[in-house]
Amino acid sequence: MAYWLMKSEPETWSWAQQVKKGAKGEPWSGVRNYQARLNLRAMKKGERAFFYHSGEERAIVGIVEVIKEAYPDHTAEKGDWSMVDVIAVEPLQKPIDLTAIKADEKLAQMMLVKNSRLSVQPVTDAEWKLVCKMGGLKI
DNA sequence: GCCAACGTTGGC
């Protein structure tokens, strides 16, 4: 069971909008980067990802779950791109911002810090657990 | 608003 992190500018697609979609979920479209595409295609139904707000906020705000595995991104005008569908699972009781992540030596190794431009990235089990704990969630 | 990091493009 792998864990992931997906980034979005709140102005483009926010956690609040994701929550509003409820059980229907929403396609995670618009990824135009090969490494991110590789990660999208590796995602399995039922796997979970942190929802990260980039830009002004810079914080992990919630958890989403994959309900549909990679399929063609119809918003792509050309090229072979993929997207998955995700649903909001729950918010972090306390959002974990980038400053807090960088301040923790165990989290400072996260892809989020190492390669901040990658929009879909893997998260290790240890990182997942720690962020959940810091965010006030069980497991 | 600036700048660093990264990815892509295009000339050679």
Added chain:
DNA sequence: GCCAACGTTGGC
């Protein structure tokens, strides 16, 4: 196939 130039992203 290499590398410079350019564009984009995202943190500060």
